[in-house]
């Protein structure tokens with residue numbers, strides 16, 4: 639029996655008109671209301687075989703204001719998934735759900751289900767300290783501790799008890815710096831301050847610090863936006879290398895970067911996950927009008 643295709647025929651829907659009615663092309667609460675609700679359901683396959691993380695029906699509120707609406711998506715193993723969308727659409731809010739970083743914001747409330755290797759990370763028995771090692775985070779602005787290069791990397795393994803002695807700790811520091819592509823540049827100055835490095839080196843130091851506690855997933859929120867093109871290229875090569883071992887979720891404003899580094903892309907708009915799919919398809923044949931408008935630069 640032929641399966642009935644229950645998905646709306648987005649390509650032939652006449653909702654461009656409703657977009658034209660928008661007062662302007664900026665993202666306002668009003669413009670959300672002009673797009674029919676059913677056209678804000680996620681287009682594309684949210685699932686992957688054997689996912690590392692499963693998010694279902696995730697809502698996030700800051701006080702009364704809802705920042706993420708009913709988002710469901712799988713995050714695969716050894717994949718780089720890019721999160722794109724206009725400023726304020728909820729990319730950072732969403733990735734912060736993946737390691738409960740939003741817990742640190744008083745007004746923030748998260749509902750729905752997020753599983754890591756089948757375990758609900760919002761379960762009341764979950765300790766967020768080891769969770770944030772399993773799901774590490776690299777921020778927009780490199781933020782090394784005001785400590786030596788060595789101590790920046792050794793800090794996590796020490797507090798998580800990952801090394802039994804100094805030589806094990808030395809080995810973790812070296813391996814992490816090697817994987818972060820920084821070892822050769824810093825091996826003779828491990829006692830120098832992490833903050834004395836260049837911006838690109840500092841960001842690789844932060845990646846080494848994240849890797850040092852053996853994460854499964856690395857969240858990166860615009861990791862290159864403070865870097866020059868050469869430092870950016872080095873980090874992008876590194877991301878490609880790291881995906882062999884880790885799952886990487888990267889928020890980026892650069893569509894070229896998303897195309898270069900990711901295998902899947904998720905497009906957010908005003909708190910909704912509008913479309914998700916293989917990166918080449920999202921950028922060449924987006925199925926949702928809003929995705930097309932964004933990638934062709936009509937807003938954002």
Ligand SMILES: Nc1ncnc2c1ncn2[C@@H]1O[C@H](COP(=O)(O)OP(=O)(O)OP(=O)(O)O)[C@@H](O)[C@H]1O
Nearest residue numbers: 700705723724725726727728729730731732743745
């Ligand atoms: N700590 C907070 N308290 C209240 N509202 C917040 C907070 N952080 C984010 N928001 C709101 O939630 C919405 C989503 O913000 P978020 O920072 O996740 O967007 P974003 O897609 O990461 O944007 P950008 O591309 O500018 O970083 C915005 O309306 C923002 O104002």
Ligand SMILES: [Mg+2]
Nearest residue numbers: 729730731859
């Ligand atoms: Mg952000």
